[in-house]
Amino acid sequence: MILLLALAFSISAKDTPDDGGGSITVNVYNIPEGTARIELSRLEKGDTLFKEAGLISIFKGECEDVSVIDGVEYLYRGKAIAKDTFYIAEIKGFVTSSPQWFNKSRTTVLIFLILFGSVVLTYIQLAKKNPEGLFIRKLPALDAIDEAVGRSTEMGKPVLFVPGLEAITDAGTLASLTILEKVGKKVAEYGSRVIHPNFDPIVMTTAQETLKTAFAEAGRPDAFNKDDVFYLTYEQFGFAAGVDGIMLRERPGAIFLQGYFYAESLILAETGYSIGAIQIAGTNATTQLPFFVAACDYVLLGEEMFAASAYISREPRLLGSIKGSDLAKVVLLFMIGAGVIFGTIAGIAKQGGNPAYMQIFNKMLEFLARGAK
Amino acid sequence: MSISTSIWVWMAALLTLMVYSFLYKDNPFYRLAEHIFMGLSLGYTLTILWYNYIIPRVYEPLFLPPHQWSLIFPILLGMMTFGIFSKKYSWLIKYPLAFYVGGYAGLRIPLLLQSWIIRQVEASFLTPDKFTSLMSSINAILIFAGLFATLIYFYFSKKREHGFGAAAQVGIVFIMVAFGAAFGYTVMARISLLIGRMQFLLHDWLGIM
Numbered sequence: 158m159i160l161l162l163a164l165a166f167s168i169s170a171k172d173t174p175d176d177g178g179g180s181i182t183v184n185v186y187n188i189p190e191g192t193a194r195i196e197l198s199r200l201e202k203g204d205t206l207f208k209e210a211g212l213i214s215i216f217k218g219e220c221e222d223v224s225v226i227d228g229v230e231y232l233y234r235g236k237a238i239a240k241d242t243f244y245i246a247e248i249k250g251f252v253t254s255s256p257q258w259f260n261k262s263r264t265t266v267l268i269f270l271i272l273f274g275s276v277v278l279t280y281i282q283l284a285k286k287n288p289e290g291l292f293i294r295k296l297p298a299l300d301a302i303d304e305a306v307g308r309s310t311e312m313g314k315p316v317l318f319v320p321g322l323e324a325i326t327d328a329g330t331l332a333s334l335t336i337l338e339k340v341g342k343k344v345a346e347y348g349s350r351v352i353h354p355n356f357d358p359i360v361m362t363t364a365q366e367t368l369k370t371a372f373a374e375a376g377r378p379d380a381f382n383k384d385d386v387f388y389l390t391y392e393q394f395g396f397a398a399g400v401d402g403i404m405l406r407e408r409p410g411a412i413f414l415q416g417y418f419y420a421e422s423l424i425l426a427e428t429g430y431s432i433g434a435i436q437i438a439g440t441n442a443t444t445q446l447p448f449f450v451a452a453c454d455y456v457l458l459g460e461e462m463f464a465a466s467a468y469i470s471r472e473p474r475l476l477g478s479i480k481g482s483d484l485a486k487v488v489l490l491f492m493i494g495a496g497v498i499f500g501t502i503a504g505i506a507k508q509g510g511n512p513a514y515m516q517i518f519n520k521m522l523e524f525l526a527r528g529a530k
Numbered sequence: 531m532s533i534s535t536s537i538w539v540w541m542a543a544l545l546t547l548m549v550y551s552f553l554y555k556d557n558p559f560y561r562l563a564e565h566i567f568m569g570l571s572l573g574y575t576l577t578i579l580w581y582n583y584i585i586p587r588v589y590e591p592l593f594l595p596p597h598q599w600s601l602i603f604p605i606l607l608g609m610m611t612f613g614i615f616s617k618k619y620s621w622l623i624k625y626p627l628a629f630y631v632g633g634y635a636g637l638r639i640p641l642l643l644q645s646w647i648i649r650q651v652e653a654s655f656l657t658p659d660k661f662t663s664l665m666s667s668i669n670a671i672l673i674f675a676g677l678f679a680t681l682i683y684f685y686f687s688k689k690r691e692h693g694f695g696a697a698a699q700v701g702i703v704f705i706m707v708a709f710g711a712a713f714g715y716t717v718m719a720r721i722s723l724l725i726g727r728m729q730f731l732l733h734d735w736l737g738i739m
Contacts, residue, residue, distance in 0.1 A: 266640050269648060293686045325627065326634035359627070362614045392571030398549075398564045405556035423716075447709035447716070458705065464686045483687040489651055490681055496655040497674070504658030518657075525652040 165189070168235040168246040175263075178227040178256030183235070185218045185246070191239040197222070202230035202251055225254045265524055273485050280484070281477030288471050291480050296465050298437055298455040302336075302413075303343060305435040305454075309410025310347040314434075316340065317409035319400055319425065321416020321440065322356045322393060325363055328463065329441035333415035334360075334367050335466035335475075336439065340413060341371030345380055353386040354403060356396045361388050397421035401428045414438040414453065415462070418445045426452035439465065496521070532737035543735040546727060650677075676704040 165187040173180035185195055192215060198207040199222065213220040213235060225231060230251035237244040284291050309316050318340055320333045337353070344351045351368065355361035365386045372381035389399040401424065404412070412429040414422070414436065422445035429436045430452045438449035439457030449456045457465050460482070467475035499521075503514035534540065548563035588605055591598040607629060613622030654677050660670040682694065683701030690698050732739040 263640065263644075265648060266643050269643055270640065273643075292688075294689055324630075326631050359611065362623070390568050390572040391575040392568075395568045395571030399568050401552070402556070402561065402564045423720075444712065444716075447713040450706070450709050451713060458684075460684050460686075479686055483685055486681045486685060489647070490678065492651060493654045493674075493677070496651075500655055500657040507658075522652060522655065525648055 166235075166237055166244045166246045168233060168248055170231075170233045170248045170252045172252065172254045173221060175257055175260040178254055179223060179225060181222045181225050181231065181233075181252055181254050183213060183220050183222060183233055183248075185213055185235050185237070188215060188218060189237055189239060189244050192237045192244075193240065194238050196236045196238065198234050198236070199225075200232040200234070202232070207232075207234055227254050227256065229253060272488075273481065276484050276488075277478050277481030279477075280480040281474050284473035284476040284480070288473055288476060291476050293464055293468050293476065293479055295468060296457065296461055298439065298457050298461070299339075299465055299468060301435070301437055301455045302339060305411035305413075305437055306340065306343040306347055306349065308435060310344075310349040312410045314410035315350040315352050315407055316344055316411045316413070317400075317404065317407065317429075317434075318351055318353045318413040318415070320353070320355065320360055320364060321414075321418050321442075322396065322421070323417035324357050325359045327417050327441075329415075329417040329439075330357075330360055332441075332462045332466040333439070334363060335470050335472075336413070336415050336462075337364060338367050338371045339469045341368045342375045345372040345375035345377040348377070348380065350382070351385060352403060352407060352409065354389045354396075354400055355387065356389065356391065358388055361386060393419060393421055397424050400425055404428045404432055404434075408432055409434050412436045414440070414449065415457075416440065417442050418449075420445075423448035423452065429453070534735050534737065539735055543731055546731060675700075680704050 166189055167186045168183065169186070170181050170183045173182045183197060188195065195213040195215060197210045197213050197220060199210040200207045210222050210224070210233070211220055222231075222233075230253050232251050233248045235246050237246075280291070306316055318337055320337070321327075321330055323330045325331065341351060353361075353364050353368065355364065365383055368386060369378070369381050369383075372378050389396050403409075404425075405428070409432075412434045414425060414429070415438070418425070418440050419442065422440070422442070426436060426438065426449055436453035437455045437457075438453040439462040440446060440449060441459050441462055443459060446456065446458055450458075463475070464479050467479045499514070500518055503518040506513070507515040534543075545563050545566070548559040551557055552560040588601070591601055592605070607626045610622040610626050613619040654674060656670050656674055661667045679697050679701035681701070682697040683705065685694075685698075688694055729739070
């Protein structure tokens with residue numbers, strides 16, 4: 158075997174940029190012909206022996222060592238192994254890893270966030286000054302709430318409200334609590350009963366408080382039964398089985414499926430349909446919407462849930478968010494429209510021998526793509 | 531035909547049949563299976579929480595050397611949630627909730643902005659390279675028109691009248707077509723689950739297949 162300190166074969170290492178630390182990126186250059194693999198080893202400052210640190214891809218010429226500790230200094234050595242020989246290269250000086258405060262690759266996201274955030278904050282301020290001045294169209298499912306609770310009361314049956322399977326951090330769960338307040342008030346006014354099984358304990362306690370407030374506001378605090386808001390289980394299909402059982406035994410006249418749901422959505426909606434209850438669903442889980450559309454009488458599709466909760470509460474923060482996101486949609490439509498027109502012009506100009514516009518257009522796409530990574 | 535002799539296979543098969551009996555109507559067998567399932571899942575979750583969270587993340591780092599005393603702060607924050615059980619201290623729950631919701635929103639919003647907005651805008655640009663064939667041209671125009679009409683459907687600041695209402699109607703057509711496709715796709719996946727159960731009953735349990 159011949160040991161060669163090849164000048165051409167070289168290696169460099171640097172702290173991986175735009176990360177949370179704990180990673181050093183190693184690059185190799187001028188990989189000798191016939192190299193089968195490149196072994197990476199590293200020496201920790203103060204140690205005397207190099208330790209294995211993985212393999213470097215021959216095709217990429219790069220590898221990320223994610224087993225390093227921030228602040229510790231390392232010296233890297235690459236060993237390119239060919240059939241009968243090997244080549245060794247070392248980096249110049251020690252290198253350390255550290256986390257970065259700012260991820261430059263997310264600049265596009267920051268720009269969009271500031272843009273949309275300021276629009277929403279402006280609308281929140283406007284809504285605080287004059288909440289009635291901000292128009293939000295009424296959704297048909299909201300009228301159906303009164304109808305469903307009324308029909309259920311006439312039939313002498315309770316109302317079932319299922320808040321989904323997400324925690325209180327989910328926007329859909331928060332919106333469902335606003336809808337619960339409206340349902341609770343109607344139930345209290347009509348002297349009916351609302352059953353509220355829960356998947357998450359924090360959602361349960363929040364729902365208890367929400368319903369308690371709703372019954373008090375309707376002038377029937379005595380009618381609120383805390384035991385009607387109860388915990389079932391933290392297991393998806395265990396919860397679905399439990400709710401199905403409640404549907405069959407309690408036979409509610411109206412069922413509200415409001416919140417974030419997963420694969421159990423169709424099981425719940427089908428069981429509700431089979432007992433003949435009016436079903437009003439609403440979810441921000443786009444993958445489950447088709448099942449609710451197929452099996453429920455009324456459905457709040459995605460963002461409609463948030464609009465409904467803003468419409469009901471007239472809460473400035475919710476109103477401002479809906480108005481802000483509406484404006485953001487207009488801005489996005491204009492952006493897409495402008496992109497389409499500019500892209501077409503750039504394409505025609507390129508065919509006519511002027512690639513300058515296409516270069517600008519590609520830069521624009523690159524800027525967006527950076528944000529999408 | 532060789533019926534299984536394993537007690538576990540028999541138990542799983544009988545519980546499967548008990549759950550399927552729900553297709554006829556509510557009955558004591560379904561109720562038994564339902565309560566076993568719920569009770570087991572609740573007990574299982576509690577065990578997982580105890581052994582995967584409380585012991586390794588609270589007890590061991592706090593009470594065994596090297597003691598990580600800094601963990602007292604998140605633990606105290608978490609324990610404030612129990613304030614809800616007392617009328618006097620129920621206000622304590624606001625702090626862990628605010629921390630939880632704020633942190634989650636901070637983590638999620640940039641990710642959603644990336645994947646749900648910026649990526650979609652980038653993909654919606656109609657460039658000449660999307661018109662290389664008749665099919666790709668129709669596809670590109672349909673996607674653009676669908677996006678435009680769907681965004682109008684979800685515009686809440688204007689009454690649905692005249693042209694705006696018509697565009698929203700087109701939007702709901704696109705949404706329903708997408709829902710139909712998703713529905714069919716998922717039903718196919720559910721059928722495969724049913725086939726799996728049938729295979730278990732006919733092969734693993736009864737041994738007739």
